[in-house]
Amino acid sequence: MLNTFSSRSPGTASPAEPSILANRGSCENTVSEREPKKGVLALSEAVQGLLRCPNCRSGLIFQSGCLCCASRLCGMQFPVVDGVPVLINDHNSLFAREDFVAGKNTTFDLSRRRFVRRLDRLLPTLGRNVKAKRNYQAFAELLLKPSSNPVVLIIGGSILGCGLEALAQQPKIQLTETDVSFGPRTQLICDAHDLPFENNSFDGVVVQAVLQYLVEPSRCIREVERVLKPCGLVYAESAFMQQVVHGRYDFTRFTHLGLRRLFRGFEEVGSGPVCGPGMALAWSCQFFLLSLATSRWMRRVMRVIGRLTLFWLKYFDAALIDRPGTYDAASGFFFLGKKSDKVLSDRELVTLYRRAQ
Incomplete structure (x- = not known):
């Protein structure tokens, strides 16, 4: 979204009423209101074992508060924001990892009052x-x-x-x-x-x-x-x-x-x-x-x-x-x-x- 898209919309930045096809409810929390997970991932341990690097699909290692690709040839590092891993390949996406670290709006306007x-x-x-x-x-x-x-x-x-x-x-x-x-x-x-x-x-x-x-x-x-x-x-x-x-x-x-x-x-x-x-x-x-x-x-x-x-x-x-x-x-x-x-x-x-x- 994915939202997807997910997919499928809560308060979005678009000029129209949110899509009723999606009608997934309203987003009550802004990024700043999220309760920190103190380094604990929001995913279950079983699902954590399924995670792979979005760039090369190698395994991931959790260290220093980040998820790091186990492949030396790749070496990508992925931030974890309030317990939520950000597994975005910047080179192959409309979005960048830094957008989520900085708390910027992406597809949804999370700052609506x-x-x-x-x-x-x-x-x-x-x-x-x-x-x-x-x-x-x-x-x-x-x-x-x-x-x-x-x-x-x-x-x-x-x-x-x-x-x-x-x-x-x-x-x-x-x-x-x-x-x-x-x-x-x-x-x-x-x-x-x-x-x-x-x-x-x-x-x-x-x-x-x-x-x-x-x-x-x-x-x-x-x-x-x-x-x-x-x-x-x-x-x-x-x-x-x-x-x-x-x-x-x-x-x-x-x-x-x-x-x-x-x-x-x-x-x-x-x-x-x-x-x-x-x-x-x-x-x-x-x-x-x-x-x-x-x-x-x-x-x-x-x-x-x-x-x-x-x-x-x-x-x-x-x-x-x-x-x-x-x-x-x-x-x-x-x-x-x-x-x-x-x-x-x-x-x-x-x-x-x-x-x-």
Whole structure:
């Protein structure tokens, strides 16, 4: 995020309302409010053993308050900030380790005043994720079938994603929550393009509301395949009919087939819309209002007007979400799949199109 992207957004620096597809809650803590861990890593010992250098994938050694690459040819050193390792390869990322050491905002604006966040919560939202909770319950059930204590990597996990309570409340499922931003749940800072873990490490990976914010989503998915165990599970959500909501870090949108092609190395368990055309229409109207604004205060007024007058459109999605026409008009899609040796061909892909009746 990862946020990802994670993925998938709390108070971001973007000019629009935070993405409801991500709707992972609001980030209550700023970097300065984080309670120091006094040198103890936020990750479990088992997960610490899976960590690898994001540059060369050699092992890491904890010394002098840093994680150091064990390879003499590489020799990279990675800081630990309040117990959170910062495993960023500066040469291959939009972000730099120093940004996190200095407490700078990256993808999220963590300096928003608390009363502003509380006021924001009082306003009705324009989006509704219709299927996330149900999908995560299915994901949890699948994880627990082959393993009594599955370990799940969350990309974009600085805050709890919409529906993720179904995993977080499972005592047998261990979550490893990563992001490119500090947050109340961040255990590790890393870039989704270079996941700092050993091959075949995780039983499951979650990429909720993150892929649209990545420069190279396909590279992230290759990394997901690498760190997943054989027959490991992935759950992803990504935006389709949705405007730019993450400012400079907003790059891509996916149709239903576009998202399926991204995961062509996985056997599909389920896929489809999670946020429907009602949400998409509400967002379009909101951004029309925002386009009329010529100053920051006018944008704030238009945003409030939009949320107070357009929120009701999202309630249509409960009835529309499974209709064929929604596949051409949804605000966002999900994919649930299992790591496979077979790759879906493009000819097979196009036969999966669900035509509107």
